[in-house]
Amino acid sequence: MLPKVAIGRPNRSVQTNIESYRSLVGDETIDELRALARDLKKVRICHINSTAYGGGVAESLSRYLPLLQGLGISAEWRLVHGDPAFFGVTKAFHNALQGGHYDLLESEQDTYLKINRQSAELLDTNYDVVIVHDPQPAALRHFAGARGAKWIWRCHIDSSSPDPGVSEFLVPYIQEYDAFVFTMAQFVLPMLDEPRVTVIPPAIDPFATKNMELSPDLCKRAIADSGVDVSRPLLLQVSRFDPWKDPLGVIEAYRLVKTEIPGVQLALIGAMAADDPEGWQLLDRVQEESARDPNLFVFTNVAGVGSMEVNVFQRGCDVVLQKSIREGFGLVVAEALWKEKPVVAESAGGIPMQFPAGFDRYLITDVEGCAVAAIHLLRHLGERGRFGRAGREHVRLNFLLPRLVRDELRLIKSLL
Secondary structure (H helix, E strand, O other), rough: OOOOOOEOOOOOOOOOOOHHHHHHHHHHHHHHHHHHHHOOOOOOEEEEEOOOOOOHHHHHHHHHHHHHHHHHOOEEEEEEOOOHHHHHHHHHHHHHHHOOOOOOHHHHHHHHHHHHHHHHHHOOOOOEEEEOOOOOOOOHHHOOOOOEEEEEEEOOOOOOOOOOOHHHHHHHOOOOOOOEOOOOHHOOOOOOOHHEEOOOOOEOOOOOOOOOOOOOOHHHHHHHOOOOOOOOOEEEEEEEOOOHHOOHHHHHHHHHHHHHHHOOEEEEEEHHHHHOOOHHHHHHHHHHHOOOOEEEEEEEHHOOOOHHHHHHHHHHOOOOEOOOOOOOOOOOHHHHOOOOOOOEEEEOOOHHOOOOOOOOHHHEOHHHHHHHHHHHHHHHHHHHHHHHHHHHHHHHHOHHHHHHHHHHHHHHHHHO
């Protein structure tokens, strides 16, 4: 068993062959990746975050690292392990960086710094590049020292309007990094040194279990086995149970749709992250709503729902919803579009950049707009098809894993 405070190692994955992606992303990208890999062959890279499952960062790293290793690059993944008090503070940091108010106590600062200090003492000293993800381990660089490595802080959230108290506390630690990576230029945390900022959007792996091709018949059978009536329309939102993802707002929108299309059903699929105590409270509220509505289905990884089930529902539903109030990127939008599914989503964070040209009208700003857009798509099969096909091509050109790896290797090469 891993100690409560440690730098742990997630399970190793099989190396990924980069040639599998050539037909999707083209020769130029693959050839550049191979050239970058040759230049960085002796470089040892470490990625550090706070959970091995349940969030977009962990999901991305589980596919990203095998591809790096398949290119012949030495890349490892480490976890910062903290106690519930630490994760309570870092969840508050996450919310505060996204614009929520938080009165940061001195005792909470001490809790945060204690775990980062202890973790830094346990970190291997033999890396050439260390990439630290999000606020949970952001103070690692301060306590570890440079150690002859280049340090990159990768922020996956919209930190453009942070709570001043939390920002003033964290920024001095983040400023010690050699580079900062954000999903969008608009997300950059104020007070950071602009020349060290790089913008790199996330990406999905088309060959992951969550995105691999599945037959329509298989998806229908699996969805029917879960209790959903496949003869009636199905709305779907896939996201962590987090207030920023607004699952309660999704339920409101679904009920408005139901007044026009009485047979509609809603499925909410969410992973519970190890570093998010707030999520369990919200899940309880969602499940209370579900208990009163036989057409509202809630599935979580706690009940055994995994990547394959998400894939099945994304392919088998009629319309995907993503009603995030604030969003970093929203990988689930790219996943749905890759599967040629239309998406109705809040115009938040990195979501708009994922929408193909001509379909911006399905970016909404409130519950009523979400319902109106969903009703229109449910009633217009041809529009759903056009949206889905355009979405898949847009994702193919911009948001597949090799592009992400290429962009980050370019940054690493420039730092070294």
